[in-house]
Amino acid sequence: MATCAPSSVRVSPTNSDTSTASASAGEALPSPRSPSPTPAFSFGSAAQSSAFVASWPSAAPAATTTAAKQSALAAEDAEGVLVFPSRGTSEFRYCLTLTKSGAIRIWLEDKGSKQQWESKDLALDEIVSEANAIPMMKLRDYFESFKSSLLAADTELFRGANKHDLVPLALNEADADKGEPSAADSAAAADRLELQLTVAVHVFSKVLTPTYRFALQRVALTESALVAARLRDQSDAIQDLRAEMKALREKLIAAPPRLRHPLPVVSVPTGVVNPPACLHATTVGATPRDEALVWVTGFGPTMTGWFQPTAQGGVRFLRAGVYTVLVTVHHANTFVPENVGLFGCPPATRPAFYLQKDGATLAWSFGSTESGTVLLTPLVHVVAMLPSDELQVVYCGTGAAMAGSSIAITLLR
Numbered sequence: 001m002a003t004c005a006p007s008s009v010r011v012s013p014t015n016s017d018t019s020t021a022s023a024s025a026g027e028a029l030p031s032p033r034s035p036s037p038t039p040a041f042s043f044g045s046a047a048q049s050s051a052f053v054a055s056w057p058s059a060a061p062a063a064t065t066t067a068a069k070q071s072a073l074a075a076e077d078a079e080g081v082l083v084f085p086s087r088g089t090s091e092f093r094y095c096l097t098l099t100k101s102g103a104i105r106i107w108l109e110d111k112g113s114k115q116q117w118e119s120k121d122l123a124l125d126e127i128v129s130e131a132n133a134i135p136m137m138k139l140r141d142y143f144e145s146f147k148s149s150l151l152a153a154d155t156e157l158f159r160g161a162n163k164h165d166l167v168p169l170a171l172n173e174a175d176a177d178k179g180e181p182s183a184a185d186s187a188a189a190a191d192r193l194e195l196q197l198t199v200a201v202h203v204f205s206k207v208l209t210p211t212y213r214f215a216l217q218r219v220a221l222t223e224s225a226l227v228a229a230r231l232r233d234q235s236d237a238i239q240d241l242r243a244e245m246k247a248l249r250e251k252l253i254a255a256p257p258r259l260r261h262p263l264p265v266v267s268v269p270t271g272v273v274n275p276p277a278c279l280h281a282t283t284v285g286a287t288p289r290d291e292a293l294v295w296v297t298g299f300g301p302t303m304t305g306w307f308q309p310t311a312q313g314g315v316r317f318l319r320a321g322v323y324t325v326l327v328t329v330h331h332a333n334t335f336v337p338e339n340v341g342l343f344g345c346p347p348a349t350r351p352a353f354y355l356q357k358d359g360a361t362l363a364w365s366f367g368s369t370e371s372g373t374v375l376l377t378p379l380v381h382v383v384a385m386l387p388s389d390e391l392q393v394v395y396c397g398t399g400a401a402m403a404g405s406s407i408a409i410t411l412l413r
Contacts, residue, residue, distance in 0.1 A: 293313055
């Protein structure tokens with residue numbers, strides 16, 4: 001985690017349990033994300049609790065004053081991604097840092113725009129005042145409290161009084177007296193945001209909810225900082241994929257034994273790398289009545305070893321197997337009662353199209369309207385094919401089959 005350049009601090013306490021402390025910031029580069037432990041509060045023994053009640057609310061925070069105490073604080077980062085109520089669905093990456101010098105620093109990044117904001121390094125007496133101090137709590141305790149506030153949107157345990165939000169930094173009283181802000185003031189205000197962290201502290205039957213406000217200054221983005229932001233996004237994506245793979249492995253292990261074994265592998269001809277055992281082809285032109293639909297798309301080098309188009313518009317199978325065939329014909333067949341005469345069928349509407357294997361009819365599909373409205377008529381059939389067998393779809397309705405008809409063939413076994 002890079003260090004932060006110091007800048008001005010604004011402390012604005014209020015007369016309620018919800019009080020404020022603000023700080024503005026300099027430029028920094030955040031460290032990679034790392035998991036942070038779940039914070040917890042502890043007020044010690046009963047004697048300590050009695051002393052706590054007796055001292056509330058007059059106790060003021062004890063600032064770290066000696067170099068020995070400052071060096072005793074170990075550096076620690078709490079990182080993650082969160083959303084703010086006032087920012088819609090925009091995701092922000094955050095890094096809350098406890099430095100070895102005894103200070104707290106906060107850094108934010110908009111994952112969409114890559115804009116970054118950061119506070120200065122804040123000592124304990126710059127963060128809290130008499131109005132929002134929590135007796136018996138030290139800098140590390142405040143650090144843990146701020147972590148719980150940042151986790152409020154993601155962890156059920158800390159939902160409730162723990163809150164966080166990101167709002168524009170309000171003008172101070174001197175600026176407010178000037179009236180309408182100038183364009184320069186508005187531009188400067190756009191670079192400053194205020195992070196509001198509300199923590200919940202349970203004291204016997206009461207819940208204290210002090211609020212701490214941190215002024216954040218926009219960080220000037222360099223080319224290296226922008227590259228680092230994009231690398232963090234890629235790292236997050238990789239972590240998400242690993243988590244998804246882990247979940248799938250656990251699901252597979254928990255599945256019944258019969259589902260754990262992979263499907264049988266179909267042998268592949270020499271020189272063919274992972275050819276698909278399926279075909280999807282379409283037509284690009286109209287097909288007159290009593291002619292076969294011509295499949296002109298969907299064939300290519302990846303079909304080698306499985307399917308091959310024929311000059312008559314059919315599909316030749318190059319490997320034996322059981323296949324499922326889905327045909328969808330785009331046409332406008334008009335209702336015409338007549339005696340079809342197929343397999344002893346009674347008088348009915350003329351079929352729209354036939355599915356044929358080597359010239360023999362396997363199945364047919366009806367689909368028509370009295371007005372000749374355009375239809376998409378499907379047909380599903382399962383058929384066993386041998387090498388060199390051919391399938392054809394012959395249109396036999398009124399008018400013509402239109403472009404956009406399709407055939408999908410999938411190997412079952």
